[in-house]
Amino acid sequence: MAKVYKQINPNRLRRRGMRAGAAVCALAAAACVACACVFRREIFLLLCLTAALGFSAWRLAGRAAVLQSGLAGEEAAAKALAGLPASYTVLCNVPVQVGGRRTELDAVAVGPGGVFIVEVKNHAGSIIGEADAPQWRQTRAGKGGRPINKMMANPLVQNRRQVELTRRLLEGEGVRCPVTGCVYFANSYITVHVRGAASVFTSAREMCRAIEKTPRAVSPAEAQRAVRAFGRAHLSV
Numbered sequence: 001m002a003k004v005y006k007q008i009n010p011n012r013l014r015r016r017g018m019r020a021g022a023a024v025c026a027l028a029a030a031a032c033v034a035c036a037c038v039f040r041r042e043i044f045l046l047l048c049l050t051a052a053l054g055f056s057a058w059r060l061a062g063r064a065a066v067l068q069s070g071l072a073g074e075e076a077a078a079k080a081l082a083g084l085p086a087s088y089t090v091l092c093n094v095p096v097q098v099g100g101r102r103t104e105l106d107a108v109a110v111g112p113g114g115v116f117i118v119e120v121k122n123h124a125g126s127i128i129g130e131a132d133a134p135q136w137r138q139t140r141a142g143k144g145g146r147p148i149n150k151m152m153a154n155p156l157v158q159n160r161r162q163v164e165l166t167r168r169l170l171e172g173e174g175v176r177c178p179v180t181g182c183v184y185f186a187n188s189y190i191t192v193h194v195r196g197a198a199s200v201f202t203s204a205r206e207m208c209r210a211i212e213k214t215p216r217a218v219s220p221a222e223a224q225r226a227v228r229a230f231g232r233a234h235l236s237v
Contacts, residue, residue: 002088002109004078009071009093018064025057073122073186077107080184080204081118084211087111087220089227096230098168105162107184110226113214114178117166118207119159123152124189131156131196155183156197173229178217182207 029050036046074092081090088111095104107118125140135151142148163181170177182199184207185192194200201207218226 001086002082002084002090002111003086004082004090004092006078007091007093007095009074015064015068015071018060022057022060022064025053025060029053029057069122070120073120074106076122076186076204077118077120077184080186080208081107081109083204084109084111084208087223088211089223091227091230094230096162096165096169098165098172101165103162103165105166108166108230109211110177110223111211112216112218112220112223113211114180114217115166115170115226116211116214117159117162117179117181119155119162119181119183121155121183121185122187123185124187125191127152127185127190127192127194129154129194131194136194156181156194156200159183159199170226170229173225175222175225175229176218177222177226180214182210 032046032050032053036043036050078090078092081088084090088109091105091108091110093104093106094108096102105117106120109116109118123138123140125138127136127138129136131154134154134157136154137149138152139147139149159181163179167179170179180199182201183197184204185200185202186204190202192200192202201210
């Protein structure tokens with residue numbers, strides 16, 4: 001199995017903060033209702049405040065749920081990539097900054113075939129698009145079974161930017177290593193139809209197989225140099 005190193009994901013702290021904020025807003029809304037019932041003064045103002053606090057609690061809880069979905073997808077990707085051979089090293093939640101440009105890599109697999117940048121999504125439903133289109137269409141079931149359609153940013157565009165920054169990072173460190181990107185949809189309730197994209201996966205097995213089948217391009221020593229370039233010293237198992 002591959003070695004897996006994880007960086008603390010800032011979204012975990014954001015999710016906790018949003019959940020705490022939602023709880024505080026909900027308690028404050030309940031307190032306003034109690035005051036209106038007991039004192040029977042400024043009832044209209046208290047009801048308006050209750051509505052505002054309730055809406056804030058709902059929004060914060062919704063955002064926390066979105067973050068939780070993303071975190072679950074990243075955990076699933078890390079578990080899948082851990083199944084790669086022992087010649088691979090997997091890094092999770094890797095911050096990269098080159099020339100004032102910043103990004104965070106969901107997962108990086110470094111091995112005989114080079115460096116693989118994996119952008120992880122945890123969407124559900126059906127996604128249709130084209131490899132070079134700026135947006136894709138997502139359709140999922142809403143309440144009562146009614147379909148919900150919305151547009152999402154093409155993750156391949158984001159992944160290409162990540163690949164570019166990673167190449168610049170490695171070049172700056174004097175590491176000669178090919179860099180390849182892919183997008184992995186971790187949710188089991190997803191179907192993806194993207195024309196012209198061979199680097200979009202919905203199966204963990206197929207993603208790992210594609211990584212393993214990449215022709216050997218770097219030596220073990222060079223692969224370890226690439227790992228160190230990502231700041232391995234700052235990662236915890």
